[in-house]
Amino acid sequence: MPSSCLQLVPSYICDVLVIGSGLAGACAALSARQQGAEVMLLSEGSTFSGSSFSGDTWGLGTIGPQDAADAQDLEDTILKVGSGVADPTLVHTLVSQIRPTWEWLEQAGFHLCHPQSPEQQEYIPCFDHTVREWRGIERDSFKQGFATQFDNLHLTCLPHRLLIDLICEDHRIEGAIVFDTHRKRLELIAAPAIVLATGGVAGLYGHHLGSDTQRGIAHVLAHKAGAHLVNLESIQLMEGFVAPKKNLVFSEKTFRYLSLDTESGKQLSQELLEQRSTHGPISARTGDSEVDKVIAKEGKHGCLGHYANLPAQLPELDTHYFQWLKETTGITTSDRFRLGIYAHAENGGILIDSYASTGVDGLYAAGECTGGMHGVDRLGGLSSANCMVFGRIAGMNAATWAQKHRTDNRLSYESPMYCYPKASTALPLIQDNLDRYALLNRNREGLQICMSSFTDLWDQLNAKQVTTDNIEEVVETRIAYLELTCAIFLVSTMDKRTSGFGAHIIPDR
């Protein structure tokens, strides 16, 4: 072995390794363990982290069909709103499994909130045309529910582990390499089945809502192992606060009360603001993106605004939001604030089939890191439904696969000990470029400037590596390479689209 390599042997061996402990990963771990598999659940953040368990997520709702007729309508609506991009088979699996998955969770002792009042019952999710059955996920009670289940089932959780590589031989998964961020050491985990549940890619933007861990690392590793990526350009964009607090979600329902002070003095009609209040993510389909363009024009410092038209009697949902806003940030309805455009949940990702398989033997994926079941626009409440449904399916099928394929406990891995000394500058550079050129203003010239600065960084990362004994520098370089690769995938898919539709708005094409 050359002196510039570190030899690793398994630190842990299990049947099913679940990577990511948001809603999708927690459901996958639970269902795999219920099948009798030895399961390990690891995550970069603490156990129960990601956008699912982030305090900045103002409640989490999931929708589902009322009955067979509604299920058909829901499938048709998903396909229509998805503008022909979603896969009908995956959509059918998603819709048909939502209610059984709610029941599975409730039987396991989880509390799903049901609508309480007629007003809550009549709630129409964004981009939808009708009232749907819905359930609320209460973060702390879900955390507690999973923690109790995992304790009872003796499921091993490994927090603060960052996935940096997958071991794949002959198109078959054998294990993963992770970095223990507390003990600063690399670990090899041998497992015949792995479930990726690492969330989306919005964290590659400086302006992002949700978790910082969403940087597409697993997307690139899955792709390298042979999986396909789909529909990445349909990352949702929506408004969030820039000041007095950054990276915080703005409720679309409150657009209708808004007054904006734009530099150009441009006034938006009440009719347009009412229309914009019906959906969170920005869409080229809905005819109201003028509102978003006016806000985007004010740049990274955001557009100054305040609530000017509040009715005496607020709808229940808005009262709830304003209370949350005051408690979390101190922002009240009489304050002035700045709004900007943010990257939100990813609609595309690692392509899976109805069994949550990526097509690579033993490699499954679930949740926001996956794609195929959503189109360009996604109905509100279907991201968490996707996490629960395909999390459960992925766990079950990974456990079944692991029963038939033994772990190779003689597995070994050589980690090259090279680094790029300026690797820590990569993420800020990626974020700055994506914020400038790949948010709402995705014109061809900007995307090309963005790509050329990524190519320069790529050349430096590859050409300027030096040997090192410092494992943190090695990991930092590896992560920079994976984040940059994902950013390149993102921008090149955006550049290939010749027309703007759904979440992907192109002003000059």
Ligand SMILES: Cc1cc2nc3c(=O)[nH]c(=O)nc-3n(C[C@H](O)[C@H](O)[C@H](O)COP(=O)(O)OP(=O)(O)OC[C@H]3O[C@@H](n4cnc5c(N)ncnc54)[C@H](O)[C@@H]3O)c2cc1C
């Ligand atoms: C403000 C906000 C409001 C939302 N509201 C709704 C809503 O009402 N309804 C709805 O359906 N959806 C909503 N969403 C979207 C929804 O929250 C997410 O899509 C969903 O929670 C994603 O869950 P996940 O389990 O796939 O990923 P996450 O919850 O993001 O979990 C990812 C996990 O992977 C880990 N991880 C990431 N990378 C690595 C790595 N390299 N190595 C190891 N671990 C890693 C993280 O630490 C984390 O544990 C909202 C999102 C936001 C931001």
